[in-house]
Amino acid sequence: MLQQFYPQVPHNYTFELNKDMHLAAAHYIDDDRAGDCRNMHGHTYFINVTIAGDNLDELGFLVDFKRLKSIIHKRYDHTLLNNHQEFNGRPPTTEEVARQIGLAVQAELDTLENKPVCLQVLVRETPTSYVVYRPKQGGAS
Template sequence: MLQQFYPQVPHSYTFELNKDMHLAAAHYIDDERAGNCQNMHGHTYFINITIAGDELDELGFLVDFKRLKQIVHKRYDHTLLNQHAEFSNRPPTTEEVSRQIGEAVQAELNTLANKPVCLQVVVRETPTSYVVFRPKQGDSHA
């Protein structure tokens, strides 16, 4: 696997965790302004999630890497993104995919006693195109 480096998020947390993963999924943007993207097509998405916090859990984890993969990979891998409820009102653009991943990860992190936070989600759609989602501090989704 080629090692990737991602934009850094300035923060003062003690620990920062990054999880890389990839998944295959199809989508389409149901609007003629999307050009060829209005046709169903697929991508191998490369995703990086940055989590930070000051406290570790009882096992010494900020969050278990496996837990992050389950939140994202299990939900989206080998699916048609347009069929997911979270994309019923918004098309599954890379921007929206990154937001939905960030919100789902943060919702899970909110259940943990050590309260880590999702600082950013990078979703690479092609070798030359990616989106960075960074929740604002105090965002109601975080």
């Protein structure tokens, strides 16, 4: 896993949950300015999702860890990211991958009675490069 301390999000929620996972996926950035990244290539992405809330569900979960993994892993593992509709023709950069994960996770959280929120998504593309996506709470992303 990430084996590091994550950037912290200041908040006043009672509970904070972090889920680490990894997946393998390929992508390319179809623009000459992307240099070697213009060619299709793959990464083992390491992902951390931070969820927070004040209320637990009837089982005592903020959200089940398995549910978070299924939202992300089933969608992206062993795929070509460029083929995913949610990128809407935008290159699947690490920033966009982090945003789309955040949007998918929040859409699922919105269906839960206890209404947890996704505070941040960290996507590590290489051992030395990562992106943090923090949706604005109560606003458009």
